[in-house]
Amino acid sequence: MRSFASRFARQRAGVAAALFVLLLIGIAIVMPLAGLGDADRISNDVLIAPSQAHLLGTDDLGRDVLVDLLRGVQVSLFVGFTAAAAASVLGIVIGATSGHYGGLADLAVMRLAEIFQVIPSFILAAVLVALSGPGLMRVVTVIALLAWPQVARVTRGEVLRVTHLDYVDAVRCLGYRESYILFAEVIPNAIAPALAVSTLIVGQAILLEASLAFFGLSSVDIVSWGRMLNSGQRFLFNAWWLSFFPGVAIFCTVLAFNLLGDAIGATLDPKGKR
Amino acid sequence: MWRYLLARLAWALPIVATIVVISFLIIRIVPGDPLQALVGDFPAPPDYIAQVRHQFGLDAAIPVQLWRYAAAVAHGNLGFSFANRQPVLELVLARARLTLLLMVPALTIASMLGVVMAVSAAMRAGSALDAGITALSLFGYSVPIFWLGQLMVMLFAVRLGWLPAAGMISLRTSPSGWAALASVLWHMVLPALSITIYYVAVVARIARASVLAVLSEDFILTALAKGLSHREVVWRHVLPNAIIPVVTVIGYHFAYSLTGAILVETVFAWPGLGNLFIVSITNRDYPVLQGILLVSAFMVVLVNLATDLLYAFLDPRIRRGYAPRHA
Numbered sequence: 001m002r003s004f005a006s007r008f009a010r011q012r013a014g015v016a017a018a019l020f021v022l023l024l025i026g027i028a029i030v031m032p033l034a035g036l037g038d039a040d041r042i043s044n045d046v047l048i049a050p051s052q053a054h055l056l057g058t059d060d061l062g063r064d065v066l067v068d069l070l071r072g073v074q075v076s077l078f079v080g081f082t083a084a085a086a087a088s089v090l091g092i093v094i095g096a097t098s099g100h101y102g103g104l105a106d107l108a109v110m111r112l113a114e115i116f117q118v119i120p121s122f123i124l125a126a127v128l129v130a131l132s133g134p135g136l137m138r139v140v141t142v143i144a145l146l147a148w149p150q151v152a153r154v155t156r157g158e159v160l161r162v163t164h165l166d167y168v169d170a171v172r173c174l175g176y177r178e179s180y181i182l183f184a185e186v187i188p189n190a191i192a193p194a195l196a197v198s199t200l201i202v203g204q205a206i207l208l209e210a211s212l213a214f215f216g217l218s219s220v221d222i223v224s225w226g227r228m229l230n231s232g233q234r235f236l237f238n239a240w241w242l243s244f245f246p247g248v249a250i251f252c253t254v255l256a257f258n259l260l261g262d263a264i265g266a267t268l269d270p271k272g273k274r
Numbered sequence: 275m276w277r278y279l280l281a282r283l284a285w286a287l288p289i290v291a292t293i294v295v296i297s298f299l300i301i302r303i304v305p306g307d308p309l310q311a312l313v314g315d316f317p318a319p320p321d322y323i324a325q326v327r328h329q330f331g332l333d334a335a336i337p338v339q340l341w342r343y344a345a346a347v348a349h350g351n352l353g354f355s356f357a358n359r360q361p362v363l364e365l366v367l368a369r370a371r372l373t374l375l376l377m378v379p380a381l382t383i384a385s386m387l388g389v390v391m392a393v394s395a396a397m398r399a400g401s402a403l404d405a406g407i408t409a410l411s412l413f414g415y416s417v418p419i420f421w422l423g424q425l426m427v428m429l430f431a432v433r434l435g436w437l438p439a440a441g442m443i444s445l446r447t448s449p450s451g452w453a454a455l456a457s458v459l460w461h462m463v464l465p466a467l468s469i470t471i472y473y474v475a476v477v478a479r480i481a482r483a484s485v486l487a488v489l490s491e492d493f494i495l496t497a498l499a500k501g502l503s504h505r506e507v508v509w510r511h512v513l514p515n516a517i518i519p520v521v522t523v524i525g526y527h528f529a530y531s532l533t534g535a536i537l538v539e540t541v542f543a544w545p546g547l548g549n550l551f552i553v554s555i556t557n558r559d560y561p562v563l564q565g566i567l568l569v570s571a572f573m574v575v576l577v578n579l580a581t582d583l584l585y586a587f588l589d590p591r592i593r594r595g596y597a598p599r600h601a
Contacts, residue, residue, distance in 0.1 A: 115288070119296070120530075121533075127300060247417075247418060247421035251418065255416035
């Protein structure tokens with residue numbers, strides 16, 4: 001673990017990204033406590049350009065864009081982390097079981113993963129949300145169901161390698177059950193590549209949620225960055241700040257998770273110098 | 275080679291079947307009774323409800339309904355859109371054509387540009403150019419494509435006033451002839467440019483890795499050792515070998531770029547699939563949503579098959595029947 005930290009510290013972009021993510025987590029925790037955010041805190045100062053009183057301007061209902069932006073951190077992080085966690089657990093368990101036991105089930109699972117990778121995930125997610133109604137948990141579920149194959153693939157590959165290492169055979173000779181060997185000995189040593197992929201999924205999930213909200217598929221009473229871009233679309237000609245800043249927020253956040261994922265991947269795989 | 279192609283074709287069938295099943299199930303697993311949508315919100319007499327239920331086959335067992343649905347899809351019958359007074363398939367295909375009109379030029383330009391950029395980056399690995407191209411591809415992976423479209427509108431349409439912000443054709447032009455074509459092309463520039471920028475990033479990233487992998491092969495060293503110039507090595511040895519994984523990736527990313535096109539259309543009010551999608555959500559026109567899902571998934575499967583074909587054609591190892599692996 002120590003060597004992981006010191007090797008990670010050499011990835012400068014990754015460290016910067018990690019700090020940014022920590023900052024976002026801080027904002028997500030502090031914002032509800034600060035009591036700044038009533039979603040319906042409308043005022044008469046409508047469509048005011050960025051100024052000293054409103055650093056990032058106000059929207060058509062007179063809400064401060066900066067405050068909404070900070071409140072939106074929570075939604076994006078929640079969707080990103082929960083979806084990635086769910087997809088990772090699903091992917092690791094399915095991928096590891098499939099790789100460890102092999103056989104017909106393995107073939108079937110990998111085919112299923114391929115099918116999931118062919119289906120245009122945004123369209124499927126949009127149809128599902130359009131039919132079942134908006135809701136963060138629904139969006140998270142859909143994203144997790146669409147993203148697990150990515151984790152399953154890398155985990156399976158790693159499990160295939162680890163299962164045939166000598167130490168696993170040694171444990172086998174001690175007479176433990178296969179399921180115990182899989183969960184106690186194989187998975188903990190095969191989980192690393194999944195970590196990098198999961199971090200990338202956080203970014204994808206944030207992007208997908210924003211796209212759905214931009215499509216109008218999010219609940220009206222939750223402030224999210226995608227929703228802000230959706231309302232900003234109507235004011236592209238007279239209020240650029242409504243579309244500019246939420247986009248910057250999404251971009252920086254997704255970029256941070258992508259850089260972090262790449263850095264974790266590079267740290268775990270020192271051979272692949274990129 | 276035929277064995278490889280047959281195997282790929284056999285691989286596509288279960289995918290198509292799964293997509294049809296998903297599309298069928300989607301309507302059934304979501305809350306809300308389809309009957310309600312057919313009959314309307316008015317209190318209707320029970321006889322009438324029963325009649326509608328029977329007429330639309332909703333009284334049959336689920337497997338029977340699934341079978342009927344699959345049979346209808348196989349015959350190209352995706353239902354009828356009451357909001358548009360048009361069969362769904364006709365409607366979706368007409369709009370898909372307009373989406374492809376944006377996508378095909380954008381993807382073509384992006385693929386070529388991406389490969390050229392990747393080669394120049396990889397040849398000078400570690401240089402400022404390489405860093406710039408790597409940064410661009412990170413940008414492409416992280417930027418919401420619809421926001422990129424909005425930025426384009428704000429810069430080129432609002433601030434500079436160079437290009438139209440929305441629509442497909444100017445209302446003042448006659449709907450046919452050269453003037454109309456010019457107007458459509460003019461309206462295409464910004465949405466197509468947004469898709470291109472986004473996609474160049476994807477291609478450049480993959481192509482760069484692929485070129486770097488080829489550059490470290492022994493045969494490149496051999497080619498250089500026997501005195502070939504850098505230019506010859508790139509054209510005769512690096513590109514032909516690096517392009518194969520790039521082609522497959524471009525093909526397999528079709529679903530990804532279709533999504534991008536659909537989102538960009540929304541920003542520019544381009545009357546393609548994305549626009550139809552949004553309107554159908556508002557109208558609760560479920561058969562159209564199902565139709566868009568089916569048609570776009572079929573498009574993806576077809577493009578993937580075409581990619582496999584091209585891959586087999588480009589890679590002599592597969593063409594001659596060795597190493598039937600897939601990427």
